[in-house]
Amino acid sequence: MIQTRSYEFMVKYTPQREWIEKRGIFMWLAMFSIELGAGAFVVSSIVGNTLGMLIGWLLCALLGGGFHLYYLGKPFRFWRMVFSSGWQSSWISRGLIFVSLFLGLGLIHIALAQWASSPTALMIVADIFAVLTVIYVGFVMASVNGIALWNTPLLPVLYLILGIWGGLGITLVVLNIAGGTGNPSLVEEWSRIFLIAFAFIVLVYLLTIRYQGSAGKASVQTIVAGKIAPFFWAGVVLLGTVVPAGVALATWLGDWSIPTAFLIVLIVFELLGDLALRYSILKAGLYAPLLPSIK
Amino acid sequence: MLTPGVWFTKSPWPPPEVSGPGLLNFIDIFPHAGRNPYPYCEDWEEIWTNVGRPYEPQALGLYGANTVMSAGNPTAAEAFLKKLPFAFSLNTVHNETTEGFVDIVLPECHFLENLDLSAAQGFFFNYPIGMERWNFHPGIPVVAPKFERRSTLDIFLDLSDRVGTAVPYRNFLENWFSTKHMKWEQVAAKPGEKREIIGPDENIRNFQFTDRALQYYFGKDRGLSWFIDHGYIGWDKKPEECYWRYFVDARVPVYYEINEHDKEPVKERAEKIGMHMEWDQYTPLISYFESVMYKDAPEGSEFDLVAVSPRHSLHTQRFSAENLWVDEMSLNNPYAYNIVIHAETAKAKGIKEGDVICLENFRGNKIKGKAHLSQLIHRQAVAMIGLGGWAEGRPIAKGKGTNFNVLLPADHRHVDPICGSFEINVKVKAYKA
């Protein structure tokens, strides 16, 4: 069913390789870092934590930007993605504009918040571009109509939830370790809400794709029962969902709070779940065979 | 430009009288065999001893050949070649035969370097039908030969001078390229006979020879320099030239009396030297005889598959395997380098796509290759186009495909008693390696 030999290319379902294998692994890391960083900025800006905003900004700019640039074949031409007319139709071009505006306005907001007073309007605008940064990768992938697993409006929604959820986690870590402005309990509560949202949206996403045609079915099959299943079940389900949910339920039932060190471990598990899900989606993207099937 | 019915072995008709044995390949015993796999057979030593060993082979000359890989069973070929005191070969690249068994390799130039008149001569069985024009296209070099490579004709002319066959060789060239006598069986020149292209002792070389031949065919104005400028010459085709068989007043035999005539003399000579073959096959009417492979491995034996070696659109013999582009295409083709086995047969044997499998014949000869599961093959067949190879001089071809010939038993039982054909199918068993 799925290509394993060179002569099966586009004769069987052919995995997408460019954005996950060899150097493509940096695309995976770039997508994760950019969305996580932008999400951390949004959450930290809402709770008013400057350090959280800075960490989010650095994640996005240095790691996300760095991984993206490293992946490009001609990195020194990156400016063309902003200054050509590509933004009229290309989500990568739009995304880079969002990222650039987020990073620029975000840096100003961080600086003002740290040493003076930042206008709320600036924060809002920076947050808007941060949210657009979180979500644009979902649109980049959703507009690939050749890959059924990606070609769904649920993908940007999923990535938005992932980005904000990850941002909640980063902010919680910052609040627990370094303190500063922000209510850790409130952030923790929202993190649990987003955990439920995450589990729900993943389930809906996979079920929707499963019934979207044979290519979608093959992709979901690969994720839940094929080569990628270990990453999915161990990373996404166990570490990313079951363990944090179990602990959250235990604390709710037992009325006790999680020790800081354990909380950080749980957040790391959630981030690993995020990484595992992105990996699964990138790796399980399949192109439908080119040849018409003959009855 | 070519005479219908011309072939590059002895003329099929009239067949020679049964004679010998005296030739190394025993063709003299078998008048209807153009060629056979001898002497590259496992029982050659034994049979030659039965003949009385009238002489021992001293030297072998090969032209563009790779005997080890193409003559039949490689082990049998190697056994014969190992004993030769001297072997020389004309090749463009080293191969398994030259690297293992040849003393001197004369480098022949690449086809793009070679002025080659014979490139324009087709085979009567596959020249272009249809009413497009005839084209005569000698091989014109586009680059000068590199290093010390020389054209084929220059090498042969030089060799003939050195070994003392200058006159008969020039005679053959004259007969063949002037079309006076395009047969395997050559005749000496008649005294005073007009020479059109090359005299009996003329010291000319390829360029001059080709120039004269072209002028002989097409006129004084269309010698080599004209062809260098124009590349080829064409002219309109007549139906009677293209579909010549219809216009030939020929009789096609349906009752081969000659088989009845030759059966006893052939049988007497062959049996005497230990070649016990199916003489019942000498029937005057075409009849069906079961292949010897069904006796080697009867129905119900563990050797339940028939190994075959079909042709492939990408490969011509073995030299195409050394072409980089053809190799790249082959890697992306499911049938080229793999052993093709029916999907259900494979499943029953626990074989999956891409598994390395072993094919083994009733004598224990084995080969290995990767399995490709297909519906495009009989359930009892396994197919491989048969490449494989280990020569360092063929780095592209090295290790690609599978050497089918290893599976073929090479002895008199597996040779057709009439036409000398080698049985190229064999019963095997398949299992995961």
Place this chain on the structure above:
Amino acid sequence: MRYGMVIDLKKCVGCYACVIKCKQEHFLPPGMTWAKLLMSETGVYPKITKQVYPVLCNHCDDPVCVKVCPTRATQQREDGIVWVDEKKCVGCRYCLVACPYQVRSFHNNTKEYFPKQGSTPFEELGKQLYPLENGVVVKCTFCRERIDEGLRKGLKPGVDVDATPACVNICPAKARTFGDLDDPDSEVSQLVREKRAAQLHPEYGTEPCVYYVIA
């Protein structure tokens, strides 16, 4: 003007001449082909159909690769040919991922044909005549350099050999026809109409300009 191609699968013998000719014509490095020959089987022995499909860039009328390109390196000419301006390509490979037909290639640090032995004269000639930039996406261009040069000489693409894509010329079975799909009297348009030639995966909505005569 919209250049397109019709491939008659009843004539195609699967000889790979088109794939190899394209490699030769554009001096492509090892492992890269702009055209491909896809083979599959459908059915169960003994009722099987073997499918042999030569595929190449479809030069779609509504190409998704042009839309997704962030630098406008991938462009579509007025005659419909989709090409990549290698000087603008940033190597993000979005077009490569987005193409539902997977007919694009990424050219990056490709090896020589004979590693450790330097480039052959053929490869050296390729670097002069048809240099491929490193780190960019490349693909079939319908041999636009042949078409453009041919038009300059007053030749007709699809009719005159020197103005026609190399793969069309080399096909020994004459399975390929090239011409203007917007001209209803062109051979390609007639073939599409009369032989009911079909596109691959029209549901992707890209309006491919390569058609196949199937049955």
